[in-house]
Amino acid sequence: MNIIDSSFYKRDTVLVAQDLLGKTLVRYYNGIYVTGIIHETEAYRCSDDPASHAYRGKTQRNSAMFGPVGHSYVYFIYGVHFCLNVVARSQELQAGAVLIRSLLPMQGIPLMQKARKRMTNLANGPGKLTQALCITREQNGIDMTQEGQLFIVDTGIIVNKKDYRSTPRIGLSMAQDVLWRFYVPNNAY
DNA sequence: CTGGCGATGAACT
DNA sequence: GTTCATCGCCAGC
Numbered sequence A: 001m002n003i004i005d006s007s008f009y010k011r012d013t014v015l016v017a018q019d020l021l022g023k024t025l026v027r028y029y030n031g032i033y034v035t036g037i038i039h040e041t042e043a044y045r046c047s048d049d050p051a052s053h054a055y056r057g058k059t060q061r062n063s064a065m066f067g068p069v070g071h072s073y074v075y076f077i078y079g080v081h082f083c084l085n086v087v088a089r090s091q092e093l094q095a096g097a098v099l100i101r102s103l104l105p106m107q108g109i110p111l112m113q114k115a116r117k118r119m120t121n122l123a124n125g126p127g128k129l130t131q132a133l134c135i136t137r138e139q140n141g142i143d144m145t146q147e148g149q150l151f152i153v154d155t156g157i158i159v160n161k162k163d164y165r166s167t168p169r170i171g172l173s174m175a176q177d178v179l180w181r182f183y184v185p186n187n188a189y
Numbered sequence B: 001c002t003g004g005c006g007a008t009g010a011a012c013t
Numbered sequence C: 001g002t003t004c005a006t007c008g009c010c011a012g013c
Helices: A011-019 A061-066 A109-116 A127-133
Strands: A024-029 A032-044 A071-078 A081-087 A097-105 A149-155 A163-165 A182-184
Touching: A011 A032, A011 A097, A032 A109, A061 A071, A061 A081, A081 A127, A081 A182, A097 A127, A097 A182, A109 A127
Parallel strands: none
Antiparallel strands: A024 A032, A024 A149, A032 A097, A032 A182, A071 A081, A081 A097, A163 A182
C-alpha cells in the first residue's frame, strides 16, 4: 500500500487539489475497508481567499487548517452535513485545505449503501461522501499520511491535465473568479 | 429533466 | 438575525 506522505501536501493548495484527482481515499471502519477514487476537489487557502474558512484567521472550528499538512479537517455545515478536507499548503501560507467533493466508490460498496440508505449516488457530493464513509467530527484532525482509520493512497492512476476540468467553486458568493474546483467528467456510479 | 424549499447548527454582523 | 464549502423530496414540465 502506497500511502501519500506529508511532502505531497507541503505544496501549493491549488496544486495539491489537482494532484489528488485519481488518488484513493481509504476508510477503515469496523474491520472493513471502504474506499473510493477521488474525482472532484476544491482548494481553499487563507488570507488571500475570501471564500475560505481560514480567511479571517484561526478559530476553534478551522484550527485544523492551521495545523500539520496531511491531517484531516472535518466540519459541520448547514446543520446537516459533514465535509472532509485534507490540510495542504506551501511554506508561505498559514493555512489551507483541499475539500474532497466526490468519490468513485471502489471497495466496501455494501457498507456505503447501508450508511447512505440508498443504492446509488453514494459519494457524488461532499456531504454524501462523509455519510457513506461514516466520517463525523470524530475524524477531525486525523493524520492521513499514516495507515489508520482514514488515509489516502496512490494506486498509480494518472490523471492528466486534459482529463480534468477547472471551474469556479460550488456554493459560494465570494471569489467566483478563481477556478479552484477540479473534477474528472463522465462519472459512472 | 428542472427548480424550489425545509432541515438545522455554527460562526459571524 | 443572517449566512453558509449541502442534500433529498416534491412539483411541474
